Amino acid sequence: MPTSASAPTKPHRTDGRPTLRERFDAMRNLRPFLRLIWQTSRPLTLASLGLRLVRAFLPVAMLYVGKLIIDEAIRVVALDGGVPTLAQAWSSGTLDTLAGLLALEFALAIGSDLLGRLVSYADALLSELFTNATSVRLMEHAATLDLEDFEDPDLQDKLDRARRQTMGRMNLMGQLFGQVQDAITVASFAVGLLVYAPWLILLLAVALVPAFVGESHFNALGYSLNFQWTPERRQLEYVRQTGASVETAKEVKIFGLHRFLIDRYRTLAERFFLANRALARRRALWGTLLAALGSLGYYVAYGYIAWRTVRGDFTIGDLTFLAGSFLRLRQLLEGLLVGFSQVAGQALYLDDLFSFFAIEPEIASPADPAPFPQPIRQGFVFENVGFRYPGSERWAVRHLDFTLHAGEVLALVGENGAGKTTLVKLLARLYDPDEGRILLDGRDLREYDLDALRANTGVIFQDFVRYHLTVGENIGVGRMEAMDDRARIADAARRAMADEIVAGLPGGYDQVIGRRFRNGVDLSGGQWQKIAIARAYMRDAQVMILDEPTAALDARSEYEVFRRFKELSHRRTAVLISHRFSSVRMADRILVLEQGRIEASGSHAQLMAEGGRYAELFELQAAGYR
Incomplete structure (x- = not known):
């Protein structure tokens, strides 16, 4: 071409x-x-x-x-x-x-x-x-x-x-x-x-x-x-x-x-x-x-x-x-x-x-990229990382200093606008920091090949795309080279608890979903989200990120999804974001973000014992269920 x-x-x-x-x-x-x-x-x-x-x-x-x-x-x-x-x-x-x-x-x-x-x-x-x-x-x-x-x-x-x-x-x-x-x-x-x-x-x-x-x-x-x-x-x-x-x-x-x-x-x-x-x-x-x-x-x-x-x-x-x-x-x-x-x-x-x-991207692979670690041994280190969106004078995140250890499940907690999604975008190198740097196994993230980094990163955002394609294709896009691997697609659906949804569709994995095209079957918000989560499992990446992809699920369903996610994230580095504290409490460690900065870090028990913002928000949410 x-x-x-x-x-x-x-x-x-x-x-x-x-x-x-x-x-x-x-x-x-x-x-x-x-x-x-x-x-x-x-x-x-x-x-x-x-x-x-x-x-x-x-x-x-x-x-x-x-x-x-x-x-x-x-x-x-x-x-x-x-x-x-x-x-x-x-x-x-x-x-x-x-x-x-x-x-x-x-x-x-x-x-x-x-x-x-x-x-x-x-x-x-x-x-x-x-x-x-x-x-x-x-x-x-x-x-x-x-x-x-x-x-x-x-x-x-x-x-x-x-x-x-x-x-x-x-x-x-x-x-x-x-x-x-x-x-x-x-x-x-x-x-x-x-x-x-x-x-x-x-x-x-x-x-x-x-x-x-x-x-x-x-x-x-x-x-x-x-x-x-x-x-x-x-x-x-x-x-x-x-x-x-x-x-x-x-x-x-x-x-x-x-x-x-x-x-x-x-x-x-x-x-x-x-x-x-x-x-x-x-x-x-x-x-x-x-x-x-x-x-x-x-x-x-x-x-x-x-x-x-x-x-x-x-x-x-x-x-x-x-x-x-x-x-x-x-x-x-x-x-x-x-x-x-x-x-x-x-x-x-x-x-x-x-x-x-003629527009050239600023975020690109280096001329001689370092080999991507297989597997990741140390993890990610944020060193005084700061970032603000183009045209904005407000820092979305600043002075971030923490380590995401290899094999760790890290939860991000904070009110809207605290910088949770921005942190995830920096981790996936959708943006580069304006200040500081992010290291992976001791090397700056910018030293790795961009395609290799993203091939090893599975991300599902809250505003995930609803593809008006077949169920199999919706899941298969998580790993394009395995799009025709029906066994892998079915396994990803099972992990995301989407297999029951597929079983109830007339065409199974060949059923077109969404109402845009003829013979398409629409799904509920929760069903769409399980299909999207299966897409992340399809990728089978070293780093798994779930950015509030379960917002349309009820509390019990979300808990089951995250419990399964925790079990299946064994030996994988994982990041999850949720507003439901009952779900994030199962993470190995929780970061509490406030106005783009880390306010507290620790396990659920440690943060509750400290009695800070995390404990306050947890009690407010728990009161709503009493």
Whole structure:
């Protein structure tokens, strides 16, 4: 698949309106774009270009044959004996030349139509392959980016624009290839005009310049409008999805949100419509005025050719050929100039695609990574670790100093916002610390290969993904290379106590779950969570992390899940987060976090004896069950 990428492009102004230089600079995107097309399918690219090359000469050939037909018809009419009957003319051979020319023009017309259809067929196949290849590349590159990139609204806008470009830029390929075809046709028509009246070419060029300038200007305004409206368009899509999706249907009905969502959508859509309408009106008005200049140039030339014909300098066939050539040449040149302006405008959109591909992740594997420990012998050491999220002045965690020993089950406790999930993300290297460092078996975590680290880490977050796939696939994604290992999937389900859920489904492990697709069976929140936990067991990693994945389970079910987790975590390093103290008390050690710092550490018994925040929260929760 294509792997080429352009250099990072210069950012546009904040209003998205590109300068003239930026518009010309964007043309450099055409080279990597064409390279991607070539790499997508060389045979189809050659076929599209080759067919267009042949088709480029057909218009002038057909027009010239038409001139010959007219001249031949006039010659036959002027014969001394007059025009005989059709039978007489046919038998005498009078119509042989005329019939041959008509047959030739018919063959050219059929050939042009056939070539056009073949070009469309090749372009359609190439477009589909390109869209698929670019979409795959987009997903592959997105997978390499840092988690903080996806939490940045500006990058979300850029990703949204890039995603649209994978689907919407293939008409640019047709334009570029069509420009080549039209340029060859223009050259062939220009040769004919130069023979008869060279100054007509100059008249034509001068008449078309205003239309080109106007088209270029409005293309830039169109890009500016789309750029500025990217956040609002994402809001429109969000409101549309929220107002009509399975996930939100219950609350939308209960709270009567549909009116609010519809009003919000209408307000945003109306503003975007008005902005588009204003631009379309200006474009239509100025386009009409500027096109009139081109029409004036054509009729001046037409009058000149007609006068030369009346004087006897040109034949009627010459008049037809020259007038037709000038008209087609005007149309083609106008198309080339406007097309060039449109290509330049579309090249601006390619900036969105290639600038996304140019983003480099900050969290990456080192050039010469250390071998990942098999097994982990010492564990993880946090040395004065501090981290704050991009754009935030508040430290999410700071001055963390503790050791997660190999084979230890560690529980994290604290109120919302205390830094529990942030600590887990640092442990899995979804983020790197802003201060301090994290060691694994004496080496900085950044010295290990990123894929090796994550392959040895199994994490299930509270907001785990509900894949609308089969049960087996939902569990199998925990270890992609074992996706087809049904025995391993069944064992993971048994460990997570999800096997009973699977047994009750019509299709068993082949049952599609979720309501998005036909024949899908939806699960309760607790059932989904057991499937997600099975996903973690499927990974069979050295480090297991459960970040409140049992929130939808009742207290007894959660206790059973964590008890099983404790039993199955033998010789594994494990971290669990839960708000239920009855579950975390079975951990080897408990860390109490408060405002991003460690407030206390110890076993359940030790922390209860100290009588600090842990004991207070435990008693408050226990009182609720009395």
